[in-house]
Amino acid sequence: MNKNDLEMLLYGRKQYRSPEYKARHRAMARAKKSAKLDALFGADRRRRAPPFADQSPEAKKARARAAGARWYSENPERWTGYCRKRRVLKLNLPYVEHVTPMPEDGCCPHCRVAMTGQTRKGLSDPNAPIPDHIIPLSKGGHHVPENTMMICNECNTIKGDRPLSYLLKKLGRA
Numbered sequence: 001m002n003k004n005d006l007e008m009l010l011y012g013r014k015q016y017r018s019p020e021y022k023a024r025h026r027a028m029a030r031a032k033k034s035a036k037l038d039a040l041f042g043a044d045r046r047r048r049a050p051p052f053a054d055q056s057p058e059a060k061k062a063r064a065r066a067a068g069a070r071w072y073s074e075n076p077e078r079w080t081g082y083c084r085k086r087r088v089l090k091l092n093l094p095y096v097e098h099v100t101p102m103p104e105d106g107c108c109p110h111c112r113v114a115m116t117g118q119t120r121k122g123l124s125d126p127n128a129p130i131p132d133h134i135i136p137l138s139k140g141g142h143h144v145p146e147n148t149m150m151i152c153n154e155c156n157t158i159k160g161d162r163p164l165s166y167l168l169k170k171l172g173r174a
C-alpha cells in the first residue's frame with residue numbers, strides 16, 4: 001500500500017500539504033540524512049571533492065562510456081549472459097543458471113569446425129563457441145542445461161530462432 005492509498009483509507013482523501021509544509025519536511029529529511037552520512041563518513045565528507053568533479057558533462061559521459069566498453073571487453077561472457085538472462089526472464093520462461101559445457105573435442109557438433117575465439121558485442125569471431133538453445137527461446141524453449149549446447153557462431157547465425165532441423169538441412173546433414 002502506498003502513502004496515497006493509506007491516506008485515502010484513513011482520511012477518505014489525500015492529505016493536503018501546503019508548499020511550506022512540504023518544504024519544511026523536505027528540509028528536515030535532508031538534515032536527517034545529512035546527519036546520518038556525517039556520522040558514517042565524517043562531517044568533512046563534502047569537502048573532499050569526488051574524483052573527476054572538475055570534468056565537463058561531455059568528458060564525464062565519455063569516461064563512463066569508456067569504462068563500460070572496457071568492462072564489456074573484459075567480461076564478454078558476463079555481458080552475453082546478462083542479456084540472455086534478461087531475455088529469458090522477460091519471456092517468463094524457466095531459467096536455470098548453468099555453464100554450457102564445451103564438447104570434448106572442441107569442435108562445433110554441427111559443422112565440425114574447431115571452435116576458437118570470443119564472442120564480442122557487435123563483432124564476434126566466426127568460429128567462436130556460443131551457447132545455443134536447441135529449442136529457441138522464442139519458440140518456448142527453456143534455458144536449462146538439457147536445452148543448450150555450444151555451437152559455433154556461424155551455425156548459430158544460420159540457425160537463428162529456427163529449429164535444429166533447419167540448420168542441419170542448411171548444412172546438408174539431414
Ligand SMILES: [Zn+2]
Nearest residue numbers: 108111152155
Ligand atoms: Zn558450426
